[in-house]
Amino acid sequence: MTQYIIRRILVAIPTLLLISVIIFGVLALAPGDPLAQFALNPAIPMETRARIRESFGLDKPWPVRYVRWITSMVKGDWGFSFATKSPVIDVVFQRVPQTLQVVGLAYLIAIFIAIPVGIISAVKQYSFFDQITTFLSFIGGALPSFFTGLSFMLIFAINLQWFPIVYSSTLDLTTSAGITQQLKQMVLPVMVLVVQQTAALTRFMRSSMLDNLPLDYVRTARAKGLSDWAVVIRHVVINSIIPVVTLIALGIPAIFAGAIITENLFRVNGLGQLLVTSIQNSDTPTVMALAFIFSILVVVFNLIADLLYGVLDPRVKYT
């Protein structure tokens, strides 16, 4: 096991390095000048521009710049954001709580809905309940989040006026009024994300249950006189939840990156919105840091999912 973990980490490191080369390469190959904003400014003469270029090391070939960038990334020096003139690391970590609150909460709710619904719909296969949930999860999987988002806004924020349309980040969270307001403004974005994620998880839980239900050990459990309920919960669910747990782990990086549309629609000031605004402002240091963080999360959670699979399922052998 230890040997397997070490080998997996040794594979993960070159993967991450290659991804960082790709991200850096895309930016280095892209046309456009990082100092373009100075080009229109007559107060900065050519010589000064050349000097700025030199002080940033922009006159060096791109492999040199890559090595410099990656070493400072690893050291935690992520540079300064062009747009806010503050360190990128601060800008990014300011946004993390909002994203975690909204997207993380939605993911938790989705898990708590999807697992029981998936279990019931598999145990009562082809029942009315099963047909309804299968149909709904199909629809939920195809719903673009801007469609659900706009519809929820129209119904709950504009017509019913239950929740605010636009997310406010300046609430005072020490007062109870501020906390209620914060909870209220979280409802709609969370609902949009729950619809999306519940659909996929339910279908996966259901099919995993259906894979296990006809197996011999289930018949054995029934034969020794266990109640239906005990067979399902203590035997089938335990076995079918293993692949679902790994799927949940694999979905966690998407919690940070995948809510881009929802965050933009409701103006939640999270990481997804930061990415889009930084891209639009050509804020290269922030964009690179975010892209790199997202890739690290993907690689790390892939690793965690693999290891979890082995911990939960003793049949998995590490060779």
Place this chain on the structure above:
Amino acid sequence: MVATPSVADAIAEVAQNTNKKSRTLWGDAWRRFKKHRLAMFGSVVIIFLILTVLIGPSVWTVNRDDLDFAYTMSNPIAQHPLGTDELGRDMLARALYGGRISLSVGVTAMIIAILLGSVIGAVSGYLGGYVDEGLSFLTNLFLSLPQLPLLLLTVYLFRDSVTKVLGLEFGMFVIVVTMVGVLAWMSTARIVRASFISLKQKEFVEAAICVGVKRSNIMFKHILPNAMSPIIVAATLEIGNAILSESTLSFLGIGFPPDTPTWGRLVTDGSQYLQVAPHLPLIPAALIFITVLSINFMGDGLRDALDPRSRL
């Protein structure tokens, strides 16, 4: 006395059986597909949408850029069946034009993704060894890339230089389709690789090798047709994903230019008027939803129909 079946009887029976229409693989698949109600529903909707988008603009001849100041942001009325936007432009004409773009982006990106995935999967599965290890590493690498951020980033960075060469709309089409396709081939490659690994040990491949068929012909003429069904399913679902990716790009303002009314663009432009004219963003959003849902239904039906083990 029991009549023994004569040779003549047997011949007659065989002749009768051969006159019956024989059942083919694809005929069987079609028979199963027809029984899948949601898939049939999806196909009808998709065919209807494609025909509308193709023929529509020659029937509904209102220009999509004409301003009708008498009706700005109007609700659906007889002159403007889907209403008008804030400048009085006809939404039906714009939605028809946008549908052409959205659907052709979906199909073209799918072709790119499927071609890349099939070739990479075929080579990796058939050749094995170091080639397989390298290509599998590449596949896993692409799976670890942050898809949406990278898509946003590349389209944003390269759009100016590409549109300068190829023109505003066509250039944007090329870059969106290429990037969506290049970031979506991995699952196809995995499927194709897996089927090639199992198929290359079958007798018909051995026979082909003995006869001296070229390696590329064995891969693409002998094995690939046998691996076709999962590829068809993946291709169908990929169209839906590509349409969603394009509308996401347009929705975030990083896709087609503002005056090109793709469905995603219409949603963004309309979402500012959600309070006064909710149909402006909701109709194009619903069009995207219906298209993707129907495509997913079709894909699900094809999955069941092309699987010879399923007995629908």
